[in-house]
Amino acid sequence: MSNGVDLFDLSQKEREAQAAYRRHVLCCGSTACLSGGAQATQDAIEAEIKERGLEQDVRVVATGCMGLCSRGPLVKVRTRGEDDVLYADVDADAGRRIVDEHVADGQPVADGQLSLQHPFFARQERVVLENMGEIDPNRIEEYIARGGYRALRDAVTTMTPAGVIEVVQRSGLRGRGGGGYPAGTKWGLLAKAQSDHKTVIANGDEGDPGAYMDRTVMEDDPHRVLEGMALAAYATGAKHGYIYVRAEYPVAVRRLEQAIRQAKRHKLLGKGLFGTEFEFNVEIRIGAGAFVCGEETALMASIMGQRGTPVLRPPYPTERGLWGEPSMINNVETLANVPTILRRGAEWFASIGTDTSRGTKVFALAGKLENTGLIEVPMGITLREIVEEIGGGVAGGKAFKAAQTGGPSGGCIPIKHIDTSMDYDSLLALGSIMGSGGLIVMDEDVAMPEVARFFMRFCMDESCGKCLPCRAGTFEMYELLDAICEGRATAANLARLETLCDVVRTDSLCGLGQTAPNPVLSTLHYFRDEYEARVVPDTVAAAVAADAGGASAHERSA
C-alpha cells in the first residue's frame, strides 16, 4: 500500500469524523485573540457544553487567526445546513450565552454578531490563508482533510522536478518577502546548481515592525509551510531544509516542531517519501533578535551560529550558500502559496491579480482604522478599497493622511494616490515597496518627519555595523531627523540629510542600508512642507541647542 492511499484514507476518516457532529464551535486561538482572553472564552464554552451534555453533538475547535484581530476574541458557530455565524468581542459570559442560546437552542444570539458579508470578509480572497480560522493547527489530520499534502504526493509521484518548477514559473508567483523576485526563476537556479548538499530555507524572520503575516501562517497552518518547502526541495533537488524563525515567535516554533514530528510520523518527511527515492528533512533554527537576519546572507550566517552580518553578493546563495553549498531562501508566505498553486493549477493562480503581480497578498492591516487585522486580497486591489471598505475607514472620524507599506525599507502613499493599485510595480513607482505586507494607516494627527525619525531609529538600532555608510550614516540621519522634529535644525541640516540619503542608499553593503533612507525620501517627496516648516534659522538652532546643553546638529555637520 502506498503512502498516497494512506493519505486519502486519513482524509476520508477525518471528514467523516467531523461530519458526525451537528455543530462546530470554532474559537479563534491566534496570538492576538489569546492576548484578548480567548482561552477563558473557550474554556467557558467547553464547560457549558459539557454541563449541558452536548459533547457528542458539538465539537469545539481552537482554530488559527480569523483575521479581524481588533474585534477578538472571535467565535464562529457552524451548523450543518446553515450559514456560519460569527461573533466578535466574545468574553467568557458571551461565550456561555452563545452555547445556551445558539448551540443548544438553535437561536443565534443577536448581540455581538458580525456579518460575514461585511466587506472585511467579503472583499478578501484567500489562498495562503485558506485554512485560517477553519482548522486546528495542532492536528495534521485537519490539514490533510482539506487537501493538504495532496499536491506534494501528486508532484512526487507523477511530475518531474522540472515540471514542478515550470508550474511555479507559469503561475507568476513572486517572492513575498519584499523584493518580488520570480519564485520559479529562483527555484530554477538552485535546480541547476550541482551538489548533493543543496538546502532550501524558509525565511520566517519577519522583522518589519507592524507585520505578522508569516507568524500567523507558521502558527496557524504550519503544515502548509512544510508542504511548500518539500515541494521546493523536490523541484530543486535539495534534501535538507531549515525554517528560520524569530525568537519572538515561540508559539510558531512550538507548532512547527509539532508539525515536523507529525509529518515524520505520517512519512511526509524523511526518507523514501511516497514510495520513491525522494527524501527531505526539516530543522528549525531560532533567531535571537536581529532584523538584519531577514537579509539572505545574514540569515545564513545566523543559521550557522554566527553574527548576522551580511556578506557581499555575488556569489548568490544559489551558487554558494549555507556551509558553502547551493542554497535557496524563500519567504514563508511565498512557500505557503505553492501547495495551492500545484493543487489548483498555474492558470488559476495567474488569473488572480495583475499582469505583473499574480495572486494575492496578505497584509497586516494596522494603524488608525476601524477594522484592523490580517487580510488577504487579490493584488491590484486599490488602497482605497482596503482603507475604506475592508478597514472600515479611518477611526474616530479623522481624515486619512497616508498609508505606510514596506516598513523601514518602504515608503508612504499619500491621499492623492489612494486609488493606486496595490501591486509590486505600482508601489515601486510611488517610491514605496510591497515589502513583506505591513500596511499602516496614519491619520491627520501623525507628523511625517516623526514617522521618518521612528523608522530611522529602527534602522540605526538594527544596523549590523559592518559597513560604514549604514553604521555611521543611519546614526547621523537619525540625529538630523531628531533635530528637525525638535525644532533645532537649519536648512543646511536638511540639505545634509538629503546628501546622506543618497550616500547611504548608494554605497551600503546590503538591503538594510540601501533601503534605510526610503522612509525619509518618501516623506520628503510627499510632505516636504512639513520638514520645511520645522526648519529654523541658524541663530535659533544654536539657541535651542544651547538650552538643551548639547551641540547643535548644525555644528555636527556644517
Add this chain to the structure above:
Amino acid sequence: MPGVSLRIDDNEVDASPGESVMQAAVRVGVKVPGLCQMDGVSVVGACRLCMVEVAGTPRPRPACATPVAEAMDVHTDTEQLREHRKVLLEMLFAEGQHVCAVCVANGACELQTLAAQVGVDHANFTPPPSRLTMDLSHPRFGYDPSRCVLCTRCVRACAEVEGAFTWGVAGRGREAHLVADLGRPWGEAESCTSCGKCVSVCPTGAMFEKGTSVGQRRVKRALVSTLTSRRERESAREVLK
C-alpha cells in the same frame, strides 16, 4: 589561462581572471582609495571607500571585491564617487576621535592620507561610549578604540594568518567594537600570542607599540601579505617534493 582585458579610467588593462578590479587598477597607476582591503587577508568590502562605477550596473561596486571581467568599463574617480567618498570619510571622523597632532600614527596613517586626498579637513566627533576607554594592559601594545575605523584587518590577520582568533567584533551598529577574547583587557587575553600582526596592519593609530610617541609609529603593513604569500609559495614547493 587566457587573460582578461578591461578599461579602468580609460586605460586598457590586461588582467588575470580572478583578480579584483582594485588589483588590476594598481598596474596602470590607478590607486583606488580603501581602508578595509589588505593583501594577505580575506576581502570583506565593508568600508565602501573603494566604490567604483562599472558601466552597465545600476549601482557602484566595491573595487576590492569585484572580479575583473572581459570588456568591463570601470571608472574610479567620477564626481559622484568623489563626493560620496568625502561624505564617507566625514562619517569616519564623526564616529571616532582622530586628532593627528597627538597620534602615534601621524604621518603614517592611511586615514590621514585619504582625508588629504579627498579633501576632508575638519572633524566633528561624538564617539559612542564603547569607543572611549584606552586599553594599555598588554605589556607591549596599546589599543585606542576612539581611533578604530572597524576595518577589521586586525581581526582577519589574527584569525587567518596567526590563527589565534584573539580579536573579534562585539556589539552591533554604532556600538560595534573590537574585543579581545571575552572582552577582558587585552593583556589578560589568554589566546594572544603577542605576535603584533594586528598592530602592523592597523591603518590608523588605534593599535600601536608602547613607547612610541607622536608620529613615531613604524609601519610594517606588508608583513602579513609577505607572510601569506611566502606560506603559499613554500607549501606549494612542499607538495612538489
Add this chain to the structure above:
Amino acid sequence: MSVAAGPGAAGATPDRAPVRPDDDPRAALLEKQLKKVRYRADALIEVLHAVQDIYGFLSPEVLHTVADELELPPSRVLGVATFYHLFSFEPRGEHTCTVCTGTACFVKGADALIEGVSEAFGVAKGETREDGKLSLLEARCIGSCGLAPVALLDAAVVAKTTPEALVAAIRKVGVNGEAVADDAADATAGSDEGGAA
C-alpha cells in the same frame, strides 16, 4: 585554576572549596543542552538561548564554559552573544514590563507608555531599577498590531492600553513607585500596599 586563589578561598564556607560549576545544578542543565546539540559549534545561538533560560543572563564565566565546550574562540562567542538583542548580560528585574514599539504601537502612542512607566516607577528605558523590582524594556513588534498599543507585563499581554492603565497593572503585580523613595517610606510607614490599588 585561578578561581581557587580568589576571594572564595578566604573562607566564608570553611570546609568547602569555592563553589565550582560542577556543584551548581544549573551546570548539569547546561550540560544536557550541550549534549542535545551534540556540542556543534553552529548551535551556538541555541546554546546561548539555553544559558539565558537557565541562568537568566549571560555571565562571562558561563560564556567561557560555552566557548570551551563548543571549541569556539572566546571572541567569537562574545561577538555572537552581543550581536543579538535578546541576550542579556545582567540579571533582569523581578518583573519585566516590555513595551512594544512596532509601527502600529508607535502610531498609537507607545512612547507615552514608556514615558508613563518610566516616570511612575523611576526606571529608565532599557534598564532595571536599582532595587531589582522592575525592568523596563522595548520590543520590536510582538505581532499583536491589531491590539495596539501593546505591552507585555512579565508574560501577560496588556492590550489596547494607556499609560495610566499600564502603570496600574504594574502596581497590581506588586511594584511600588520610586525605588529609593519607597525604601525610605517603608522604613517609617511600613507597607503602602493600600496606596498601590
